[in-house]
Amino acid sequence: MIHSVAARAPRVAVAGLSARLLAQSAARAGLNVVALDIFGDRDTRENSGMWFDIGGDGLSIDRTRLFDALECAARLPRMLGLIVTSGLEPLASELSRMPHMPRFIGNGVEAAAVRDPRRFFALLDDAQIAHPAVRFDRPADARGWLMKRADGCGGTHIEWAEHADNAPADAYFQRLAQGRSMSALFVAARREAAIIGFAEQLSIETGRLPFVHAGSLGPIALPPGTTERIVAAIETIVWKTGLTGLNSIDFLLDDDTFQVLEVNTRPSSTMALYEAAWPDEWPRGLIGAHLDACLHGALPRSTLASSRTPASIAGQRVVFAPASFTVSRLFSDACFEDPACHDVPLTGPRIEAGMPVCTVTAAAPTLDALRNALTNESARLLQRIDSYCP
Known part of the structure; x- marks a missing residue:
């Protein structure tokens, strides 16, 4: 504070x-x-x-x-x-x-190597790192293809290609692939990387956008062989690009195989999961690790391989407004006093239907229990809207 x-x-x-x-x-x-x-x-x-x-x-x-x-x-x-x-x-x-x-x-010119789709997917191909099929012109049959903008975030840059009217200059097309939506957070410095952990990504479909970011769960333990291959892919990308500081990589995990989707060249929201799961490992927060890497070229001693298994899994879920409402003082105060509620709006703003209201968090020993806890926290928040924001 x-x-x-x-x-x-x-x-x-x-x-x-x-x-x-x-x-x-x-x-x-x-x-x-x-x-x-x-x-x-x-x-x-x-x-x-x-x-x-x-x-x-x-x-x-x-x-x-x-x-x-x-x-x-x-x-x-x-x-x-x-x-x-x-x-x-x-x-x-x-x-x-x-x-x-x-x-x-953070990443300045280094980001161009992974934010430019032509360069990034060529880099993956050269390194023999798997990714879904990509092309830079609209497919003749666009069914089963996504259109993505290179400079977007949070899933708001992804549309179904068959429903997209116009392709902006930075757009590319990626074939929809099967798998569990995952991410890995890592810290990079001097062309080396330390992997912080893996998380499952949550998304919702809203309007024309099929994969809007809606939260994450983690840390998630993966089989040793799968972990080894993903870590090797991250190390290769960092070696070839010179990325620095906190970054995250999004990938699809299908059994023991993975396909890389993209790299986010800045601190990710999943950092909150690892700070919650391993608070003793990050007494200065993960921003402390980011500063050490960017300003001093130092990587953290605590990495995916050396961190102990957390007692529980942390989760965060964005709650979207089911209908338009104006934030009341009672609603804002109730959310602000609730340790499970974050991104608490001030009194007065109008939140339109479909817009984010708050982020709720929970922790549990298993993924199923965590999903239930997040569902309950989301329901409590929606009840507050009904009670305090008529």
Whole structure:
């Protein structure tokens, strides 16, 4: 919390569509946080010394407001630099080169090697790392194909190809493949990688978007042989690209085989799962590991191979509004006082149907028990909407 941060602690700016997870992790590391996002949720502000609104139309970032806010942040004393999360992928390279900005802590030009689909899938082919079939022109028969935008995030960049009217310049087409949707979080430095853990990804279908991100479960234990092959693929990608800091890789797991989907070249929301499962391993939060890797080229001692089995599995699920409502004081207060509820909105905003309301969390000894716990927490949140937001 900001009131426990030393008055002269180093500052770090964290920015994205939602900065809450980074703000909490950075506060745990003892840093004075400057948060920039579009929501300004109560728990984001509680963990930040300053907050800047960078929201544009709808759920988007306004470029001018972002750059103005970052210029202000750069002038603050003891500013270590800027860490970005989802929503800023298209601007990461530019932010890493711009003058009058906080020092960029993460992937700048390195990200191009994996964010450019032509380069990335060619790299995978060269390394003989499996991935679903990809093409850069629309298939004659688009059934069973997805259209993806290279600069998207959270599943909002994925559509069914047969229903997509126009393909933007950065679009590519990927054949739908079978498998369990998974991710691996890793820290990279000096062309080496330390794997933090594996997580199962949750998604929902909404409108034209078949795979909108809706949460994650983890850490997930995989068979040793499968783990070894995925770790080898990550190490190869890091060696060939020079990625640095926290990154995550999305893949499909079908029995003991896997296919790589994409790499997210910034801290992932799954970091919260590992901080919850292994709190003693990350006393400075995983943002501490990100800073060590980016600023000092140091990898954490605690990795997938050396960490002990957690006592329970953690989960987080985004709850979407079933109908439009205005956030009441009673609703906001009830959510803010609930330790299972995060990304708590302030009193007053209008949340439209289908938009995210809050994120609920739970922990349990098994995946089935965890799914049930998250379902119960989601139901409690929806009941609060009915009770407090008529």
